[in-house]
Structure formats: structure tokens, C-alpha cells
Amino acid sequence: MSKDALERLQKKFPQEVLGTHAQHGDETALVDRKGLLAVCTWLKESPDMDFRMLTDLTVVDYLGMPPAQRVCSPGAGKASNATGGQAPRFEVVYHLLSLSRGWRLRLKVPVDLEDPVVPTVSTLWKSADWMEREGWDLYGIRFEGHPDLRRVLLYEEFVGHPLRKDYPVRQRQPLIPMKNPNA
């Protein structure tokens, strides 16, 4: 079971791992962004772990969610960029898969709006390349060290990051003027 993976990770990186949970059987570790690269490198390279595939990478914006409802972020308030013990607004979410062991692990890195920077993991997993670009495009998280951090789904002229909770749903930014903008 992936429980072993989580326990070993906690033992190996007691400082970097801020908190863990296993809701619905998904083993999850909250990792401080300062230790992210070390944790990821160990998870990938260590033969016991062998997390050679990064299946998914995404970002969640928790703006406006009451702390009591945010049950999936234990220990996020301890992150190095958390102010006043409050859990930072964003979380970058990584889903890892170890084919040889059949393990899955979720890593979450809390980051705040003031300094939305996370080190890139595209040096470890090529699949992170476009998914990190998507994270920049839709959430405005900068992945430091990414070789080519451009927008991927939207066009370069687009202003803002539409999946942030404070981006209005009805806002339009057409490249070509609309015939009837009020429709």
C-alpha cells in the first residue's frame, strides 16, 4: 500500500513534510516549497520508491474557502511563506505514480499570492513541461527554472489568470471585437 511510501517520506524529510492525510485512500503529503526538489528527486531516484511517472500537476485556489472546510490542507499554516499561521491561498498539486510498486502519492505545495513561485519539476519529469505552463496560464503560478514558461491554452495577449477565484466568470477578452458585446 502507498501508506509505506508516505511513512518513509515523512521519516526521510521530517522538516520538509508539513502534514499528511489519506482521505478516500489517497496518500497525501504537504511539502514546503523549499524542500520540493529534494523530495521529488528522492521519490523518483530512490529504488525503493521509484516514482518515475508524474501523472498530473495542477493548482487549486482556496480564496474564500472557510478554514473549517479546508480539511485537505493539514499543516499548511506551517509553510515557510504562510503569514500569521494562515494556510496560503494556492496549492500546487502533484500526482505521482510508481509503476513497479503500484503506489500513488499526492504532493501539495502551499504558495501565497505575494510570492507565487514554485521550483520546476520539469527537469525530473518531462510531463511537467506543459502542465506547469498550464499552471502559469490559468493560475499565474511561476515555476522557477522552467525552460519555456509561456501560456499554453490561452493566447499571449490574454490579461490575468482565469481559474483564479477572483477572475469574473462573465468577463470576455476577445481577440476580435464582438459584434454584439452585450448579448
Place this chain on the structure above:
Amino acid sequence: MPQHHEEEKHWEKDEGDDFIAPQHEPDLAGDLHTKHMHISLGPSHPATHGTVQIKVELDGETIVKSDTTVGYLHRGFEKSCEQVTWTQCFPYTDRLNYVSPLMNNVGYALAVEKLLGIHTKLPERAQYLRVIASEVSRITDHLTSSAAQAMELGGLTAFFYCVEARERLWDRIEELCGARMTTSWCRVGGAAQDAPEGWTERVLETLDWGMAKVDDLEKLVRRNRIFVDRMVGVGVMSAEDAVNCGWTGPSLRGSGVPYDVRKAMPYLGYDRFKFDIPVGVKGDCYDRFICRLEEMRESRKIVQQAVAQLPKGPVLVDDPNIALPGKNNVYYSIEGLISHFKIIMEGIHVPAGEGYSYTEAANGELGFYLVSDGGGRGWKVRCRPPCFILTSTLDQLIKGQMLPDIVPIFDSINMIGGECDR
């Protein structure tokens, strides 16, 4: 003397180039002043059956560099899903991979059910019907992909054979839910309606007929000189690289990695069925094509077993907080009316938390990562699109290949615009 510009490049022999110029002839190419040429394929191009732009830099006909631009079909799937109730997301999921929409329905439903903690307690009949619907969808998806692959290399006959088979299978899906592609058939906790009378028998008949078309396709192209020359050794991906690039589905298996979610982490009782996982050897376009062919046959086996074991019973969980009450209840009892009203207006209340659920869709691992704040609407509905990740490696695959090789390579990873761009 002609003026030399910096960007001009003299023709040089590459290392490993097996072309040896005869010694007694003058080196005619030596004096040619060649330049790299920039060509833009798409966003609307007959050989790209999704809307995608590939900007390539060519040295002669060899691709030196390329840049793939996606997003032309981006319509804000995640933002839209955050605005509506959990149930109202189903029509949006139809439009992800629109060639096999039922599998998106199933994947999303399982994800919400995971957060509710009922994904293993679904009614047996609903599970079996979901399996049958998924496998029929997998066949239609692979039929479309293989047909397009053959067509774009000149085999139009094969395309017509496969598309006819696909349309007949979509007729069965239409009988199940009233639409060929915009199915919206699943519900949280089961399915919207049971299969009509005699449906399973008709599915088996159509499959028998459709599989004969797959055999025809195989006879037409498998040993066809032109087809084989264009496919073998083109777009090679090593197993190690495929894993590192996050490949899943038939493309990963084409590279020789026997990973299939249905076997590795069975859901919907897939462990009850006997089927094999076809894997490739070289990881080229041909292997991916053959993997898809064989997978259709395996899917047929699954459908046959599921139909034979199909139990009777309800297709929706019996839980007034999750399933809509029957119309009789809604019209003639106040409890039924209130329950109906609350589910429609507020949505199903999903406990606060997060979950990642994954299924084996036609293109690979279709994952849904959901975050709930305990309300009737999703806080975050992330779709992990298999072909977005496949398309992200296109530049790597076509580098060093010839310009016409883009077509079979692009086809073999089966990029579907609706799913890639969301």
C-alpha cells in the same frame, strides 16, 4: 560570388548518414546555399483532426525544430464546472473526448462517488452497464482513430469500413441514452436510465458485425507496403521515455509498458473479466496502431462476459440524498418533492475534502481531481486529459523526422481537441 548570410547553411553530411557521394563526381550540393524554412501547419489543416498548430523549421524536408500550439478549443471546462452543481457537470464531460463520451461520464461519476464514499457500493447492474458502455465507447474511439490513421495515409476504403462500424455502435449508444455523442448518461450513484429491452443482444450482434470490419481493416493495411513503410520506425518512443513523459493508454503500451488501470487498479469490477493487455515492442506508430486493433478485440471479450453476467436490479443507488426520487414520488408525496427540489437547486452535498479518481479511457488515464467545500458545487474540478500530455511530447517525437511523417505520428497519439484543450 554570391553574398553569404549568417542564416545560410551549407549542406553537410550528418553523422550516420548512409548516403555516400560517388568519388568521381563533383560535390554538387557543396555550393548550394540552403536556408532553414519555416512552415506553419494548421490551426486548420486537413491532416490534423483537431484544431492545432504546428510551426516547423525545416532543413530540406527534415524537421529541425517545432512548436506545437494548442488551446484553440479551450472553453473553460474547469471554470464552467465550478459554477454548476456536481450533476450539471455531466454535459460538460461529454465534450471532453467526444468520440467516447460515455467513458468521460463514467470517469467523472466515479470521482464524485469517491468523495461520497459510494464508488465501491454502486448497484451491480449499474456497474456492469457502465462497463459495457465504456468498452463499446473504447471500440468506437479506436475505430475512429485507426480509420483516420489509414485514411490520412491514403487508405480511404479502410476509413469508410470503420466509420460505418462506428456509426452502428453509436446507434446502440443512441438507444441507451438518446444521443450518439452528447450522452450525459451517468449520474452520481449510477445511471440515468436502464438499458432498453433486448439492448444487450443487439450490442453483441453489432459487435460481431463491427469486428468483421476491424478484420477487414487489418487485412487492408496490416501488411500493406505503403502503410507499413510510413508507420514502422516512425515516431519511436522508448519505454523509459514514455513513462517519464507521462504517457498512458495504448500509446504507453505501444512502447512496451504493460500498464492498464483496468488491471493495475481495477474499478467497476474489471477484475471479474478475463482479458489481455496488448503491448508493442518498438514504440513506433505501427505498434501503437496494432495495440489499438488488438484492444478492440479485448474490449469485445469484456462486453461479451459482462453481458453474460449482467444481473437484474436497480441502476441507481437508493439514497434520497444522492439519487433523484422517482416521478411518482415527486408528484404525489411532499418528501419526494422536497428531495427533488433540493437536489436540483442545491446539488448533491459532497463532503469537504479532495480525491483523485482515475479510469482507463480510450487515450489513457483519464483522471479527475476534485476538491469540495462540502457544498453542492465543485470547488475545483480538474480533468487530467491523457492526450494533452501526449500532445505535449509531439515536438520531441517529430524532431529529426521528415515533414510527411508528422501525419502518422500526430494520428498515432490520437489528439482529441475537446479533451486536450478543455
